[in-house]
Amino acid sequence: MRLLDLLERRLLIVTGKGGVGKTTLTAALAHAFSTEGTRVLCAEITLDEGAPSALGAALGAWVSGDEPVPVSPTLHAVRLLPSTGHHRFLQDTLPLKVLADAAMRSQGLKRFLSAAPGFPDMGIMYRMLDLMRRERSPGVPEFELCIVDAPATGHALALAQIPEFLSRVIPRGPIGRVAREGVRVLTDPQQTGCVIVTLPETLPVSEAMELARGMEKHRLPVAAMVMNRVPANPFSAEERDAVTALLAGPTPMLGSREMLRIDRAQAAAKLLAQQAKVETMQIPELSASTPAQLIAALAARLKSDELMPRVA
Numbered sequence: 001m002r003l004l005d006l007l008e009r010r011l012l013i014v015t016g017k018g019g020v021g022k023t024t025l026t027a028a029l030a031h032a033f034s035t036e037g038t039r040v041l042c043a044e045i046t047l048d049e050g051a052p053s054a055l056g057a058a059l060g061a062w063v064s065g066d067e068p069v070p071v072s073p074t075l076h077a078v079r080l081l082p083s084t085g086h087h088r089f090l091q092d093t094l095p096l097k098v099l100a101d102a103a104m105r106s107q108g109l110k111r112f113l114s115a116a117p118g119f120p121d122m123g124i125m126y127r128m129l130d131l132m133r134r135e136r137s138p139g140v141p142e143f144e145l146c147i148v149d150a151p152a153t154g155h156a157l158a159l160a161q162i163p164e165f166l167s168r169v170i171p172r173g174p175i176g177r178v179a180r181e182g183v184r185v186l187t188d189p190q191q192t193g194c195v196i197v198t199l200p201e202t203l204p205v206s207e208a209m210e211l212a213r214g215m216e217k218h219r220l221p222v223a224a225m226v227m228n229r230v231p232a233n234p235f236s237a238e239e240r241d242a243v244t245a246l247l248a249g250p251t252p253m254l255g256s257r258e259m260l261r262i263d264r265a266q267a268a269a270k271l272l273a274q275q276a277k278v279e280t281m282q283i284p285e286l287s288a289s290t291p292a293q294l295i296a297a298l299a300a301r302l303k304s305d306e307l308m309p310r311v312a
């Protein structure tokens with residue numbers, strides 16, 4: 001089965017440790033789904049409004065501000081800023097729009113919303129739900145699929161915890177309503193799926209498993225675990241035995257480090273397949289001269305079914 005078919009949802013959250021390839025995979029998934037005709041919104045969680053958009057760079061688009069930017073007829077990219085969510089939330093809950101605008105101009109409120117635990121995450125969640133609810137005509141969503149590039153391991157888990165936390169702390173009123181809707185969307189495996197990305201080494205795999213357990217605990221559905229940058233193994237079992245015999249000899253050989261890398265990747269893939277409770281997929285290490293080429297090559301592989309070997 002193709003990873004794309006496995007991931008058909010309304011909301012995908014791509015997460016994992018730093019540098020494992022989250023932004024690359026988010027952009028490649030967005031590229032692959034959108035070129036198959038799905039209307040995709042590719043979103044990046046940003047706490048720093050001034051920071052340049054890594055996702056925009058990966059998609060070859062200038063993504064700034066807080067409104068979705070068209071990348072192609074079926075692909076938009078957006079930054080999810082807590083402040084936009086807070087503003088939208090106040091607009092939706094206060095009786096007059098001017099009150100929301102005035103409230104958002106208050107430095108004290110801004111400081112409170114960005115510092116109070118859970119509120120930045122609530123802003124991001126509200127903004128995400130708001131964009132998912134957008135319709136192009138009654139009953140037809142503007143974006144059929146939202147793919148979120150979650151910046152660090154902690155964020156997806158924080159996002160998972162916040163709605164429950166808020167609905168417990170503030171069960172009534174508009175915040176309670178948002179929190180309940182958030183819980184409903186985020187914990188529904190028909191609607192939401194997390195994609196945990198890891199590198200082909202045993203320690204990153206253990207960390208990815210820990211993340212998967214954390215998500216399970218908070219009822220955030222994990223749709224797949226993806227091992228990225230898997231080195232190609234060009235040897236058959238017999239060839240490998242011959243190479244091992246050669247490397248075991250007294251003369252140091254060039255290329256022995258690469259063999260070690262392949263071995264470690266295989267051990268990590270085995271570990272992941274043994275421990276993961278969901279589908280596991282491998283993405284090869286690809287060589288490309290520009291980020292756009294890497295994403296196009298990756299998207300092409302995601303779309304083809306024969307090039308995504310399953311770990312198990």
Ligand SMILES: Nc1ncnc2c1ncn2[C@@H]1O[C@H](COP(=O)(O)OP(=O)(O)OP(=O)(O)O)[C@@H](O)[C@H]1O
Pocket residue numbers: 017018019020021022023024025054151152228229283284285286287291294298
């Ligand atoms: N399959 C792949 N083949 C080759 N290079 C890859 C592959 N996947 C990712 N990379 C490279 O790995 C680096 C890290 O990727 P990326 O920026 O997507 O990671 P990230 O998880 O988003 O990082 P961060 O946690 O810093 O946001 C980039 O230079 C990217 O080009």
Ligand SMILES: [Mg+2]
Pocket residue numbers: 022023024054149151
């Ligand atoms: Mg990134």
